Amino acid sequence: MSTRRAPSAEDRGKTAERARERILDAAVAEFGAKGYAGARTAGIAARAGVNQQLISYYFGGKQGLLEELRRRRQQAESSMVRPDASFGESVAAYLDAILDHPDWARLVVWQALGDCPFTDAEEGERFAQTRRSTTAKALESIRRRQRDGEVTGEVDPGFALLVAYAVVLSPITMPQFVRDIFGDDPLAPSIRHRLHDQLVKLLGPAGD
Structure with missing residues (x-):
């Protein structure tokens, strides 16, 4: 035995x-x-x-x-987009990250609404500094793309970034409106492609 x-x-x-x-x-x-x-x-x-x-x-x-x-999310965001990615590629990468992992995106939204507390004020401030730094880099990226003619210079760079965030997150933050407007599951591949193409057209160089 x-x-x-x-x-x-x-x-x-x-x-x-x-x-x-x-x-x-x-x-x-x-x-x-x-x-x-x-x-x-x-x-x-x-x-x-x-x-x-x-x-x-x-x-x-x-x-x-x-x-x-939170720690894992920050690590993932740091490598989400290649440094040499085009605007269209960047939009696609963010859409994939959000729509492939909708629970993560919902957690980000809850956090933005103040639902996710920090251990103490010091930890909250460290997170806020990281968020501000990430946003500043994204804003500078939009300005650079405007200088290079990749993103339209007809709109304020901050507004362009806000529009990009809003559109990319819309299947999570406004799923009922996305479904009613486009007639499909907000997480469906067809919605992902449509949001990508329309956002790139909207913020691409004037006249494109």
């Missing part, structure tokens, strides 16, 4: 990492659907198929989960 081999430290580590990733995926879905205030660790655990106590063990609770998700 053979004896059952105890899991190695490596196997235990892999199991723990898989559990952590399931919890994080479930947290994105739960936060995206209900916001931070409405989400419950019991709901996250149920989505992940794990014991609720593991959330406290791995992340220290709901707040720790949110902080880890």
Whole structure:
């Protein structure tokens, strides 16, 4: 009769990492659907198929989960668009990032509405500084594209950036209007292509 081999430290580590990733995926879905205030660790655990106590063990609770998700989101955004990408390619990359991962986008919207708290004021200020820096870089990118003739110079660069953000996020922030206007699922590939093409035409060089 053979004896059952105890899991190695490596196997235990892999199991723990898989559990952590399931919890994080479930947290994105739960936060995206209900916001931070409405989400419950019991709901996250149920989505992940794990014991609720593991959330406290791995992340220290709901707040720790949110902080880890913020960190990952900032890392993802830093490499979302190639530095040499054209305006059209940049729009496509942002549409893919948002519409391929709608729960992440909903979490961003909840955060923008003030639903996702920070551990303390210092952490909130660090996040705000990062956001302002990212926005400043995006604005400078629009100005550069205007100087290069890639984006129309007929509109204020800040307004052009705001329009781009609004259109790209519209399937998440205004899904009912997108569906009523275009007659399709807001997350459908046809909507993605249509928003991309029309935004590039709208903000492209005058006369194009």
